[in-house]
Amino acid sequence: MYLPQPRQRQGIEENILPMINVVFLLLIFFMIAGAMYKQDAFAVDPPATRHAAEGEPVAMVVAVAADGRLSLDGDLVDEPALLARVREWHRAHPDEILRIKADGRLPADDLMALLERLRGTGVPEVRLLTLHEPGR
Template sequence: MRLVKPKRKSAAENVLPLINVVFLLLIFFMLAGALEKADMLNIDPPETLATELPDDTTAILLVDEQGALSFRDEIVGRDQIVARLTAWFAEHPDGRLKLKADAKSDAAEVIALIEELRAVGLKELGLLATGAS
């Protein structure tokens, strides 16, 4: 009886399954990281030096660079926002609102919007910003 010695695998053949597994893990984490819910408008918030995180909120108002508004995942016109917020505050008297404005948006427009929100009866407004690098 003659026994055949098994061929010895080269180093490349031993590493190939490991490379396949690492590649599949890379694809998995790329997809898993991309499944985050995106904002309705493309917003680049200003930077802040504050270190504490804002409290949880029930509603976020987005303002993009051109001044377009998004409230509760809907694009809202400037003339409709007061009515929407009045109805929302009637349903949520203790509700809190946060404003997320683009860093390149006109500051005077944002301040005018905040004044309109104050007329609705807004008691507290959080302004969202990113941390300074």
């Protein structure tokens, strides 16, 4: 008479190890993906708007803090360096649109003065980035 051999039960460790490996790889992936995103040099609270344009690729972003500090693509800069880099960027990318991310508490006069100086660099269009708040 033939009696089948009893199957050996796999230990719980053998079932959990592949799951631990996958979780570890996902953790590494998200740590690397999160590090690739360039943070702003300071916190900016943009003004709100009712009308929002659909997402467009962002080429260059100038951030302006409420106290007037300037940042270009996440790097703190002074105004002469900002204008020089924007002029240089515009020569290389004449069809691109410059984006401004200004703090909502920044005085409008200061923002308008900066926009005038940026217009002097030859950039054809500057867009002010805002938060979309429907029904406001």
